[in-house]
Amino acid sequence: MSRFRVLALALVTTATALVTASPPAAAAGATLTVDVAQPFRPVTHVASGGLYGLAENSRPADSTLLPIKVNSLTQPAPGVGQRPNGQPPGGDSLLVSPQATRVGAGEFIRMPDIYPDFPYRWVSWDDWLAKVNTMVNARLSATTVSNVIGWELWNEPDYTWNTAAAGNFNDAWVRTHRAVRALDTLTPIVGPSTATYNRSWMQSFLTNAKNTGTLPDIICWHELQNPTRIASDIADYRNLESSLGISPRRISINEYAATGEVDVPGRIASYVAKLERGGVESAHRAFWYEYGTMNGLVVNNNQPTGTWWLYKWYGDMAGNMVTTTTTTTTGLDGFASYDGTRKIVNVVFGNEAGTNTVNLTGLGALGSSVRVTLTSTPSSGRFTAVTAPTTISTTTQTVSGGRLSVSVPGMVATSAYQLVVEPVSGVPAYQQRYEAENASVFRAQRLSASSASGGGYVGRIDNSGTPRTDSYVDFVVNVPAARSYTMTIGYANGTGATATQGLAYNGGAWSTVSYPPTSAWGEFGATVSTTVTLRAGYNVIRLAKGSPFFSGGTGYAELDYIQLT
Structure with a gap:
């Protein structure tokens, strides 16, 4: 929906035009409470994704994408015909795949974007099924592409499906699903990708x-109206799923935020907070304007906008997301993480004006005295670069009973704010430990164990032989200098025999890592070490059971973390 109706919003009952250009702000005096002792999921940057986020020829540059830890993307089908807002077709999923892979992002392929118009102009079933075959075969032939994580069969059928010409959508879904599965039995299928969540529509679809x-x-739908709907929509879907006897599906909100919201950092803070709380697997910024800008995050030769800095703060999060609660339903909201290795609490918040308060609890591990840094980023729009966020204050404050209260005066509702709390004794100059559960995980599973660093690890790294089942973990790391680093890998291997995985970084040559057997699965403490030669700044390190250009590993080693020293 988002990217084509910027000039003529002829919407159904979900009218995004109802969203005001400026986020509503409740009365000043709201409170955001951050419970550092209540983690609820690993940091995976679920909402750092984009619809049509990438264009061909590496637009925007890797240097603007790596810091925001792009989780995933929805890109047009191979042979894209779609011309959003009159632009030439672009963003072909297979053509941008090398760049997406370089920054650790998975891709959904949006199949109806093979058509040039929006709403899509139906031709015939013969035409559509021939296009489905062409798209799937193009993907199957792309044997070096391993980051495709789903086929999105249609887009916004509650708005775009031509029932008169093509018949009932539920029947069309079955026909298209079977056509894809006849050629590709392995790649996940994504849908129904409705323009809004509607229980009766979803119930009919799921039942059929x-x-x-x-x-x-x-399961997929869009949240383009109001972030306050997200929690109730997800809860209602889960209840519906259960009532129909359907096993829990992974949820993607692969378009979020309306035209008046997507470039407003304060409003985006509210969206991300609710998407994280809702437990979605991925969420993508809506596309409203130009290709090659990651949906308005960069401008003028890859310069960051104000909203980019919010995602940079999000990208800096590591460890676990921790619980946040707010005293208002329409104003102040935020999301937070705690990196137990470095003892850093990172809070991002906004969508409120005036003087407000951030209360933190569960800070005992940081000691009785902490350094508190408060920073802001403005709503600059998509055409104005912001070279750096503004540091409002850096203070030393006393923690009492694990609690700290921080007053934030003069907030602007459209701006976003970051609060970083760390021990006064300081933290390591750069992040050295990277938890596997925080990394980009492809066709493996994030699991938990009390003996694992940070409480989580990645297991079931057990697929190989085809780019549709290659199983690997990509760590996006940031180091201060170009040099060799000792990389220590925490792992478990309960096979009773040595397991192996491939190691490559920044798309370079492969080597092999060997993991001697350990006492049991899911019991950690064992390590192996190797040397990696990295460039200054961001690097992507891959550990793989299977991957393009790698013949495949052996056994089933589980990954706890990597550490660079």
């Missing part, structure tokens, strides 16, 4: 999909 054996692997 269940009865015909064509349920999507990843």
Whole structure:
């Protein structure tokens, strides 16, 4: 929906035009409470994704994407015909895949974008099924592409489906699902990708999909109106899913934020907070304007906008997301993480004006005295670069009973704010330990164990032989200098025999890492070490059971963390 109706919003009952250009602000005096002792999921930067985020020829540059830890993307189909806002077709999923891979991002392929118009102009079933075959075969032929994580069969059928010409959408879903599965039995299927969440529509769709054996692997809809709906929509979907006897699906909100919101950092802070709380697997910024800008995050030769800095703060998060609660339903909100290795609390918040308060609890591990840094980024729009956020204050404050209260005066509702709390004794100059559960995980699983560093690890790294099942973990790391580093890998291997994985970084040559057997699965403490030669700044390190240009590993080693020293 988002990217084509910027000039003529002929919307259904979900009208995004109802969203005001400026985020509503409740009365000043709201409170955001951050409970550092209540983690609820690993940091995976779920909302750092974009619809049509990339264009061909590496636009925007890797240097603008690596710091924001792009989780995933929705890109047009191979042979894209779509001309959003009159622009030439672009963003072909297979052509941008090398760049997406370089920055650790997965891709959904949006199949109806093979058509040039929006709303899509239906031709015939023969035409559509021939296009489906062409798209799937193009992907199957792309044997070096391993980051495709889903086929999105249609987009916004509650708005774009031509029932009169093509018949009932539920029947069309079955027909298209079976056509894709006849060629590709492995890649997850994503849908129904409705313009809004509607219970009765979803119930009809799911019932038919269940009865015909064509349920999507990843359930998807869009949240383009108001972030306050996100929690209730997800809860209602989960209740519906359960009532129909459907096993829990992964959820993607692959378009979020309306035209008047997507470039407003304060409003985006509210969206990200609610998407994280809701437990979605991925969420993508809506596309409203130009290709090659990661949906307005960069401008003028890859300069960051004000909103980019919010995602940079998000990208800096590591460890676990921790619980945040707010005293208002429409104003102040935020999200937070705690990196237990470095003892850094990172809080990002906004969507409120005036003087407000951030209360932190569970700070006992940081000691009785902490350094508190408060920073802001403005709503600059998509055409104005912001070279750096503004540091408002850096203070030393006393923690009492693990609690700290920080007053934030003069907030602007459209701006976003970052609060970093760390021990006064300081933290390491750069992040040395990277938890596997925080990394980009492809066709493996994030799991938990009490003996694992940070409480989480990645297991079931057990696929190889085809780019649709290659199983690997990509660590996006940031180091201060170009040099060789000792990389220590925490792992478990309960096979009773040595396991192996491939190691490569920044797309370079492969080497092999060997993991001697350990006492049991999911019991950590064992390590192996190797040497990696990295460039200054951001690097992507891959550990793989299977990957393009790598013949494949052996056994089933589980990954706890990597540490660079």
